[in-house]
Structure formats: C-alpha cells, structure tokens
Amino acid sequence: MNLPLQSEALHLGAQILIGSVWVFHGLYSKLLNGIPRHRLIVAKILGAANAAQATRAIGLLEVLLGIWVFTGWQPVPCAGVQTAAIVAMNCLEILLARKLLISAVGMVCLNVGFLTLVWFWATVP
Numbered sequence: 001m002n003l004p005l006q007s008e009a010l011h012l013g014a015q016i017l018i019g020s021v022w023v024f025h026g027l028y029s030k031l032l033n034g035i036p037r038h039r040l041i042v043a044k045i046l047g048a049a050n051a052a053q054a055t056r057a058i059g060l061l062e063v064l065l066g067i068w069v070f071t072g073w074q075p076v077p078c079a080g081v082q083t084a085a086i087v088a089m090n091c092l093e094i095l096l097a098r099k100l101l102i103s104a105v106g107m108v109c110l111n112v113g114f115l116t117l118v119w120f121w122a123t124v125p
Contacts, residue, residue, distance in 0.1 A: 007125070014121040015069060018082075021114065022066030030059025037100060044097035061085075069121075079122035086111050 028034040033055075042058065043051035065085065068078050090111055094104050101107055 011121060011124065014117055015072060018114075018118055018121055019066040019069035022062045022069060022082075024066075026059040026062025026064075026066060030055050030062065041093055041097045041100050044100060045092050075122035079118045082118050083115055086115060 025035075025038075029038045033039060039051050039055045042055045046054050062085075065078075065082065068081075090108060093101055093107070098104060
C-alpha cells in the first residue's frame with residue numbers, strides 16, 4: 001500500500017485536469033470560437049458590439065488561469081480566483097443569458113463538481 005505515491009499521483013492528475021479544462025475553454029471555445037455559443041452568451045450579457053473582443057479577453061484570461069494551475073503556484077489563491085470566475089460566469093449566464101444555456105441545473109452541478117476538485121487540489125497535500 002503506497003498511499004503517499006497514490007496521493008501525489010491523484011493530486012497531479014487533478015492539477016492536469018483542472019488546468020486542461022481552463023486552457024481548452026479559453027483557447028478552443030473562446031479564442032478559436034470552437035463553441036460559438038460562448039460568444040453568443042457574451043453578446044447577450046455585454047452586447048453584440050462587444051462580444052468578439054470580450055470573448056477573446058475572457059478566453060485569454062482562462063488560458064492564463066489554466067497556466068497558473070499547471071504551475072502549481074499559490075494553489076489556494078488560484079482556487080479562490082477559479083471559484084470567483086465560475087460563480088460570476090454562472091450567475092451572469094443564468095440571470096442574463098438563460099435561453100442560451102443547454103441546462104442551467106446541469107451547468108451548476110457540473111461546476112460544483114469541478115470546484116470540489118479544484119479545492120481538493122488546492123488544499124489536500
């Protein structure tokens with residue numbers, strides 16, 4: 001039974017998964033417009049005239065957040081920023097762009113699960 005090694009592998013796996021989610025959604029979904037619904041949501045919240053530029057800015061920030069996760073630097077503040085970002089995005093989407101969501105309940109449940117993993121990564125050695 002090699003629990004410390006298993007714990008390290010689990011921690012590293014969580015770190016890679018979390019960082020990958022941020023980079024994927026920042027790069028593919030927003031910067032490369034791979035999921036156009038993201039830009040439509042931004043347009044609904046910030047207006048069509050601002051959507052392209054705002055979506056790119058959000059995408060860049062998400063990529064940078066993913067890189068922060070990959071570095072492992074300051075994991076608790078990193079988890080706090082991720083939590084604030086997800087809560088803010090979810091609230092704006094549900095309040096102002098609900099019709100563009102596939103499932104508000106599903107989105108919230110998925111993000112609660114994701115944030116549970118984020119906080120596990122940030123606080124469990």
